[in-house]
Amino acid sequence: MQRTVAVLGGGVSGLAACYYLAKSPQAPKIILLEGSSRLGGWIHSTRTEDGAVFEHGPRGIRSGAMGKNTLHLVSDLGLEAEVLPVPGDHPASKNRYLYVRGALHKLPSGIGDILRTVPPFTRPLFWGVLRDLTARRGAQPDETIHAFVSRRFGQEVADIVIDSLCRGVFAGDCRALSVRSCFPALFQAEQEYRSAILGMALGGEKSAPLDSPLIYRAYAEDWSQWSLRSGMETLPQALQDFLRQRGGEIHCDAPVRRLERTAGGRWKIALEDGTVEADHVVSAVPARALASLLPHWAEPLAQELRQIQAVSVGVVNLQYEGAALPVTGFGHLVPSFEDNSVLGIVYDSVAFPEQDGSGHPLTRLTVMLGGAWFTQSLGDPETVSPAELLSRAQAAVTAHLGLLAKPTCTIVKVQKACIPQYTLGHGKRLGAISRYLEQAGLPLSLVGASYEGVSVNDCISNSGRVVSKLLGEAC
Numbered sequence: 001m002q003r004t005v006a007v008l009g010g011g012v013s014g015l016a017a018c019y020y021l022a023k024s025p026q027a028p029k030i031i032l033l034e035g036s037s038r039l040g041g042w043i044h045s046t047r048t049e050d051g052a053v054f055e056h057g058p059r060g061i062r063s064g065a066m067g068k069n070t071l072h073l074v075s076d077l078g079l080e081a082e083v084l085p086v087p088g089d090h091p092a093s094k095n096r097y098l099y100v101r102g103a104l105h106k107l108p109s110g111i112g113d114i115l116r117t118v119p120p121f122t123r124p125l126f127w128g129v130l131r132d133l134t135a136r137r138g139a140q141p142d143e144t145i146h147a148f149v150s151r152r153f154g155q156e157v158a159d160i161v162i163d164s165l166c167r168g169v170f171a172g173d174c175r176a177l178s179v180r181s182c183f184p185a186l187f188q189a190e191q192e193y194r195s196a197i198l199g200m201a202l203g204g205e206k207s208a209p210l211d212s213p214l215i216y217r218a219y220a221e222d223w224s225q226w227s228l229r230s231g232m233e234t235l236p237q238a239l240q241d242f243l244r245q246r247g248g249e250i251h252c253d254a255p256v257r258r259l260e261r262t263a264g265g266r267w268k269i270a271l272e273d274g275t276v277e278a279d280h281v282v283s284a285v286p287a288r289a290l291a292s293l294l295p296h297w298a299e300p301l302a303q304e305l306r307q308i309q310a311v312s313v314g315v316v317n318l319q320y321e322g323a324a325l326p327v328t329g330f331g332h333l334v335p336s337f338e339d340n341s342v343l344g345i346v347y348d349s350v351a352f353p354e355q356d357g358s359g360h361p362l363t364r365l366t367v368m369l370g371g372a373w374f375t376q377s378l379g380d381p382e383t384v385s386p387a388e389l390l391s392r393a394q395a396a397v398t399a400h401l402g403l404l405a406k407p408t409c410t411i412v413k414v415q416k417a418c419i420p421q422y423t424l425g426h427g428k429r430l431g432a433i434s435r436y437l438e439q440a441g442l443p444l445s446l447v448g449a450s451y452e453g454v455s456v457n458d459c460i461s462n463s464g465r466v467v468s469k470l471l472g473e474a475c
């Protein structure tokens, strides 16, 4: 009899798991259970009547070796014509800024910027490079990102560059996040080559085979990132269409309430209005959500899952008449010592002007607020007023970019618990989780941003890896 796999959660991880299951020659029966009324999870785009696109989650997917899987999937779904690339020589690829001590500073890029003292730094970054090349290998099994970078490159690099970078990827605090889990390539580079710079240069990302015209183009044009013309949400929509065509069952508004085992060793999945049985469950819901679904006898597993927490981000989309930014680039980040409530501002119109809509010049910006500092700087994410977030965002745009005009369109979202935090000990937690699953022989696989990478690329490639393992072993 055909086996049944239930996938819990219809964000990009759950949808990608369904895609890989459906592609397999031994495809099982697939049931996707999504708690909300729409698929895509944090991938969420608004398309206005005049053609502008506003992203409330990811807006660009990184190209390069890690992104190869995603481009492959995009080609397979027939979305090539939708891709909006950002080539390597584009200002949005070359220019990123920091807002420090009341001014914007371009992040150093060429060798000249490293040899000279460039603000906001008090001495040439070359000293940091020299320190990394000569420092001893660390002996700790894990370390915070801040401690690792201070030790290898000096405190100024950690306080300004790395503090900002962690806010711009994890919306998190580099003094709490684990280097081993957040930047495994950096951690490995030190272990293998003693120097993080040498290791990244010599070990680096392996160049991927150019096995589709889209991947070939991405390499030839040196894309830094790409988006989709009508917004990133086109991707989950195409995955949903693909799954339907392959006969997968999709249930929205179907929050899973409880997981139990039947006497025959199957899963009994309790929904609000009934139950579903499956031979295997792929969980693509956040770790804490899964913890609340598990049977009482799986408490040791639930305890580990509960420790993987996530932070909230206020995402404020703003549109202005005219094109009046003082600098051109991807956007700017704000280190926590400058203003912990504003994480950074993305200049969406620079990277993707095609999404501005209407014929006349416009500027679209996204201000990101809060993250690990949400409660202390903005209050409870459950009760914070959208008007307060809008006012903070507009004040930041005026102070940082000098825009005084009133925005012509605004959208405010409070994205609650949206980015998981891989804090110190995350790797140990993952070890305990996989040992439990193995020893208990549970037909349960875990995918999603809670575990091994928060980017869309990571989510898709981890779903592919987990599904291959599952089909190879069990289904």
Ligand SMILES: Cc1cc2nc3c(=O)[nH]c(=O)nc-3n(C[C@H](O)[C@H](O)[C@H](O)COP(=O)(O)OP(=O)(O)OC[C@H]3O[C@@H](n4cnc5c(N)ncnc54)[C@H](O)[C@@H]3O)c2cc1C
Binding pocket: 008, 009, 010, 011, 012, 013, 014, 033, 034, 035, 036, 039, 040, 041, 042, 043, 056, 057, 058, 059, 060, 061, 062, 254, 255, 256, 257, 284, 285, 286, 289, 313, 315, 415, 418, 419, 447, 448, 449, 450, 454, 455, 456, 457, 459
């Ligand atoms: C503001 C923001 C900006 C980002 N920017 C980028 C970027 O530029 N580039 C990039 O690569 N990544 C970016 N990311 C990260 C990336 O978008 C996410 O990590 C990724 O989309 C997570 O996907 P997921 O499927 O693992 O989880 P989710 O999207 O959280 O999906 C989980 C799904 O499970 C459902 N669910 C929860 N509980 C239940 C239940 N009990 N029963 C059934 N369903 C349930 C939820 O409704 C949800 O649909 C960004 C994220 C955010 C929030």
Ligand SMILES: C=Cc1c2[nH]c(c1C)Cc1[nH]c(c(CCC(=O)O)c1C)Cc1[nH]c(c(C)c1CCC(=O)O)Cc1[nH]c(c(C)c1C=C)C2
Binding pocket: 062, 096, 097, 165, 167, 168, 169, 170, 171, 225, 313, 330, 331, 332, 333, 343, 344, 345, 346, 368, 419, 454, 455, 456, 457
């Ligand atoms: C200001 C807050 C945020 C901005 N983007 C995100 C937050 C929290 C979320 C985010 N951004 C990226 C990823 C994926 C990581 C990946 O490995 O692909 C996520 C989850 C991409 C990214 N954004 C910045 C960097 C350095 C990266 C890593 C990949 C890359 O090098 O492109 C910097 C950055 N993010 C934001 C701004 C304003 C900014 C820099 C100017 C917004």
